[in-house]
Amino acid sequence: MKKGNGSGLRWGISLGVAGILLVYPLLIRNPFYIHLFIMIYFYIFLALAWNVVGGFAGQLSLGHTVFYGIGAYTSTLLFINLGISPWMGMFAGGILATLTSGVIGIPCFRLHGPFFAMSTLALGEVFRILATYWRDLTQGAMGITIPIKFGWRNFIFEEKAVYYYIILAFTVAALGISYWIHRSRFGSNLVALREDEEAAESLGINVSRNKLWAMMISAFLAAAGGTFSAQYILFIDPDAEFSVGLSMMMAILPILGGIGTVWGPVIGATVLVPLQEFLRAWLGSSLHGLHLFIYGGLLIIVVTFLPRGILDWIQAWGRKALPFLFPTPALEKPVQPRPGHFLAWSWLHQKGSSDGPILEVKDLGKNFGGLAAIRQVSFEVRKGDIVGLIGPNGAGKTTLFNVISGFYRPDGGAVLYHGEAISSIHSAYRICRRGMGRTFQLVKPFQNISVLENVMTGAFLQSKTHAAAREDALEILELVGLCGVKSTLGKSLTIAERKRLELARALATRPDLLLLDEIMAGLNPKETDEAIQLIRKIRGHGITILMIEHVMQAVMQLSDRIVILHHGEKIGEGPPRQVAADEKVIKAYLGEEYVIT
Amino acid sequence: MVETILQLTINGLLLGGIYALIAIGLTLIFGVVRIINFAQGEFLMIGMFATFWIFSLLKIDPYIALLIFTPLLFLLGMGTERVIIKPIQNAPALAQIFSTFGLSIVLQNGALMFWKSDYRSMETAYSSAMINWAGLMINVPRLVAFLVAVGIVIFLYLFLQKTYLGKAMSAVAQDRDAAQLMGVDINKIYMLAFGLGIGLEGLAGALIMPIYATYPTVGYTFGLIAFVVVVLGGLGNMIGAFLGGLVIGLVESFSGFFISPELNTAIYFLIFVLVLIIRPSGLMGMVGAEEMGLK
Numbered sequence: 001m002k003k004g005n006g007s008g009l010r011w012g013i014s015l016g017v018a019g020i021l022l023v024y025p026l027l028i029r030n031p032f033y034i035h036l037f038i039m040i041y042f043y044i045f046l047a048l049a050w051n052v053v054g055g056f057a058g059q060l061s062l063g064h065t066v067f068y069g070i071g072a073y074t075s076t077l078l079f080i081n082l083g084i085s086p087w088m089g090m091f092a093g094g095i096l097a098t099l100t101s102g103v104i105g106i107p108c109f110r111l112h113g114p115f116f117a118m119s120t121l122a123l124g125e126v127f128r129i130l131a132t133y134w135r136d137l138t139q140g141a142m143g144i145t146i147p148i149k150f151g152w153r154n155f156i157f158e159e160k161a162v163y164y165y166i167i168l169a170f171t172v173a174a175l176g177i178s179y180w181i182h183r184s185r186f187g188s189n190l191v192a193l194r195e196d197e198e199a200a201e202s203l204g205i206n207v208s209r210n211k212l213w214a215m216m217i218s219a220f221l222a223a224a225g226g227t228f229s230a231q232y233i234l235f236i237d238p239d240a241e242f243s244v245g246l247s248m249m250m251a252i253l254p255i256l257g258g259i260g261t262v263w264g265p266v267i268g269a270t271v272l273v274p275l276q277e278f279l280r281a282w283l284g285s286s287l288h289g290l291h292l293f294i295y296g297g298l299l300i301i302v303v304t305f306l307p308r309g310i311l312d313w314i315q316a317w318g319r320k321a322l323p324f325l326f327p328t329p330a331l332e333k334p335v336q337p338r339p340g341h342f343l344a345w346s347w348l349h350q351k352g353s354s355d356g357p358i359l360e361v362k363d364l365g366k367n368f369g370g371l372a373a374i375r376q377v378s379f380e381v382r383k384g385d386i387v388g389l390i391g392p393n394g395a396g397k398t399t400l401f402n403v404i405s406g407f408y409r410p411d412g413g414a415v416l417y418h419g420e421a422i423s424s425i426h427s428a429y430r431i432c433r434r435g436m437g438r439t440f441q442l443v444k445p446f447q448n449i450s451v452l453e454n455v456m457t458g459a460f461l462q463s464k465t466h467a468a469a470r471e472d473a474l475e476i477l478e479l480v481g482l483c484g485v486k487s488t489l490g491k492s493l494t495i496a497e498r499k500r501l502e503l504a505r506a507l508a509t510r511p512d513l514l515l516l517d518e519i520m521a522g523l524n525p526k527e528t529d530e531a532i533q534l535i536r537k538i539r540g541h542g543i544t545i546l547m548i549e550h551v552m553q554a555v556m557q558l559s560d561r562i563v564i565l566h567h568g569e570k571i572g573e574g575p576p577r578q579v580a581a582d583e584k585v586i587k588a589y590l591g592e593e594y595v596i597t
Numbered sequence: 598m599v600e601t602i603l604q605l606t607i608n609g610l611l612l613g614g615i616y617a618l619i620a621i622g623l624t625l626i627f628g629v630v631r632i633i634n635f636a637q638g639e640f641l642m643i644g645m646f647a648t649f650w651i652f653s654l655l656k657i658d659p660y661i662a663l664l665i666f667t668p669l670l671f672l673l674g675m676g677t678e679r680v681i682i683k684p685i686q687n688a689p690a691l692a693q694i695f696s697t698f699g700l701s702i703v704l705q706n707g708a709l710m711f712w713k714s715d716y717r718s719m720e721t722a723y724s725s726a727m728i729n730w731a732g733l734m735i736n737v738p739r740l741v742a743f744l745v746a747v748g749i750v751i752f753l754y755l756f757l758q759k760t761y762l763g764k765a766m767s768a769v770a771q772d773r774d775a776a777q778l779m780g781v782d783i784n785k786i787y788m789l790a791f792g793l794g795i796g797l798e799g800l801a802g803a804l805i806m807p808i809y810a811t812y813p814t815v816g817y818t819f820g821l822i823a824f825v826v827v828v829l830g831g832l833g834n835m836i837g838a839f840l841g842g843l844v845i846g847l848v849e850s851f852s853g854f855f856i857s858p859e860l861n862t863a864i865y866f867l868i869f870v871l872v873l874i875i876r877p878s879g880l881m882g883m884v885g886a887e888e889m890g891l892k
Contacts, residue, residue: 058691060690060691060694060695062698107870107874108870108873108874110874111873111874112690113690113693113694114633114690114693114694115828115873117694118633118824118828118869118873119869119870119873119874121821122821122824122825122866122869122870123866123870125821125862125863125866126862126863126866126867126870129859129860129862129863130863132859133857133859133860133863244817248698248702251695252695255691255695259691287710288709288710288713288714289705289706289707289709289710289813290706290710292702292705292706293702293703293706293707293710295699295702296699296700296701296702296703296704296705296706297699297703298699299695299696299698299699299702300681300695300696300699300700300703303685303688303691303692303695303696303699304681304684304685304688304692304696305684307688307689307691307692
């Protein structure tokens with residue numbers, strides 16, 4: 001067997017578990033144990049819903065009951081007032097929640113970290129208060145009792161087993177969505193923006209749109225959970241539907257299980273929900289709050305000591321103790337890069353072959369307050385050239401890069417790329433999509449994903465499928481010499497490796513023009529030589545390079561032409577030899593007295 | 598009508614004083630330790646319950662109890678900093694948010710297990726004492742809380758400006774790396790600032806116990822208000838927190854009268870979200886808020 005014994009055993013166990021879960025309500029007649037499983041699935045479902053925006057996209061919402069409550073109230077009100085089937089109501093609620101998530105998301109996504117969490121927490125409270133206050137519609141704090149009329153159309157069943165299969169189906173669907181996100185370009189984009197929004201933009205990722213999509217998918221699912229709960233309990237009220245406790249649970253379960261993974265939310269809910277239900281059954285209300293007390297304690301321990309959750313811990317343990325059940329990912333699929341596929345650089349030939357310069361900077365200016373960071377800078381970059389951009393610290397080199405690559409809006413002048421004005425786009429991801437890649441002076445590797453996944457976030461810009469992105473990424477890793485560390489996390493790399501990773505990731509977006517910001521700073525002489533060779537190789541494939549560099553040895557060896565900036569102005573331009581002898585350049589770098597006349 | 602407006606203004610300002618009192622500890626901790634303490638309200642809850650029990654069991658007056666609980670909560674705060682905050686000092690946002698959030702869940706539900714969800718209030722001789730000032734009614738315990746809030750702002754201001762320890766604390770708040778290079782023991786400063794921020798909740802808890810009932814989730818209610826106040830005033834800014842408290846107190850007083858008291862919370866939470874989005878640096882911005890994700 002090609003996949004080895006472990007794979008067969010894993011499939012066997014998975015099928016066995018699936019089989020048991022399918023016939024479970026037929027075997028178990030005790031309603032408590034059916035209820036228990038319904039609750040487990042229900043919380044898995046909600047945890048998976050939260051995980052889309054909270055885990056994959058890293059936007060830590062504490063107000064997901066807004067969507068859950070909208071789902072519950074919409075389907076219930078449509079059902080009791082207009083007699084519309086809750087199945088339809090579920091979609092109506094989902095759509096309403098999706099729209100609400102957009103209205104909330106667009107402004108709130110400008111906030112980060114704790115501030116986003118606080119604003120969603122506050123909005124959850126606003127909705128609870130509004131639902132209590134708006135008595136004409138919601139019957140306020142009294143709540144709404146859904147009349148018991150059994151039947152599929154009414155989404156009300158005498159047998160708990162039916163609810164069991166419905167929520168199981170919901171959960172399987174949510175798992176499918178999570179798995180798809182995990183493997184797709186969309187998921188890769190979410191992880192990238194979670195790790196670093198600027199770097200994600202520089203790889204052609206539309207950060208706002210991707211966040212919004214994640215929020216809307218998450219909201220739709222949470223609303224469906226709200227409808228299910230309303231139909232299961234047959235009673236809704238503002239305190240339950242917009243409960244802070246439930247918002248917390250939706251976040252806590254995935255965090256404990258393993259945030260941003262497909263199976264983390266499943267593990268979190270499977271471990272904790274039985275605990276909660278058993279405590280409730282055993283202790284009744286005598287020790288009300290005990291389960292939350294335990295959750296709170298676990299939460300502190302997990303985020304402090306196991307930030308990747310229980311799942312990661314189980315996997316690490318399993319790989320040691322039961323290696324046939326927990327294969328190491330790297331061994332899962334042997335990697336065979338296809339030399340020549342990506343490196344055919346086929347995209348370079350598709351771009352028009354006009355003879356004009358690839359990049360023209362015309363009278364460009366950028367001010368910060370009263371300070372002119374760059375003034376009236378003009379130069380050209382011809383196709384296939386390596387142009388060095390040098391100048392003392394504070395000369396405006398990085399600012400110039402930020403304007404060219406769309407991170408800053410210029411205050412005057414224009415940038416033409418392939419003859420088209422791009423300075424008005426002011427959108428880094430759009431400029432990247434046109435074929436301009438860049439690296440950052442302060443490197444921004446995505447810390448918590450592997451080197452391979454880092455490069456894949458770039459490769460996904462051009463490759464539709466996971467497999468294609470992976471192969472492209474592997475070829476680039478081969479080219480830049482990072483294959484040996486492809487499974488290492490971004491945060492564990494050395495400086496030299498980080499710089500290469502930046503280059504690899506930018507290269508993966510298939511640029512025809514690369515802006516490199518000091519990729520040799522901090523390298524030792526051997527690493528510098530390797531980097532020089534690498535840049536030659538990349539240029540050899542026809543990619544034009546504009547590089548900011550302080551390492552003179554590299555600039556002199558590599559550049560066809562050099563542009564010198566000083567105090568935001570261009571003070572010289574020409575071939576390396578000529579520039580090195582230029583008085584103004586020497587003055588700028590070393591001071592008046594070093595000019596040899 | 599004029600009289601009503603004046604009375605509403607006084608009520609609002611006095612209420613604002615209470616909110617400011619609760620919020621100052623939160624803003625101090627944020628400013629120095631750069632942690633948003635989601636469990637801040639729960640320490641207030643502990644202060645309130647402690648004041649309640651010592652009053653009902655030992656008949657010790659809240660204004661005396663505060664002399665006991667302020668230092669006790671100061672110590673509790675320092676201990677909490679060592680055990681919970683220090684390990685996540687440089688951790689990513691996830692850990693920073695959810696460890697204090699976890700602490701708030703633990704304290705809230707611990708209180709629920711020990712003391713049940715009953716509302717508990719105390720009746721002191723002065724609980725409803727009023728000063729009649731030209732026809733305007735001023736509640737004495739609220740006035741006391743207000744004056745203490747003013748006193749605390751002045752005290753902290755002088756402490757941060759005039760004492761070595763205070764200056765070291767301000768230095769850490771402005772630039773922790775530079776402060777460390779200048780020989781400030783930042784770990785000690787974090788511990789002291791956190792203790793001070795929590796100690797202030799002990800003080801606030803004792804001062805508001807004659808006015809409000811306590812229950813296990815009281816900290817959640819007041820904690821959220823403290824967040825609103827602090828964001829409005831500008832995170833880390835003491836005077837901002839005081840002004841923010843007054844603004845929220847006035848908003849609550851007027852919207853309660855003219856709109857509906859039921860909607861008070863919704864209204865200031867909407868203000869809160871709007872402030873965060875439109876002017877995240879608040880009335881008086883602070884250096885380094887962007888480090889926490891505010892831009």
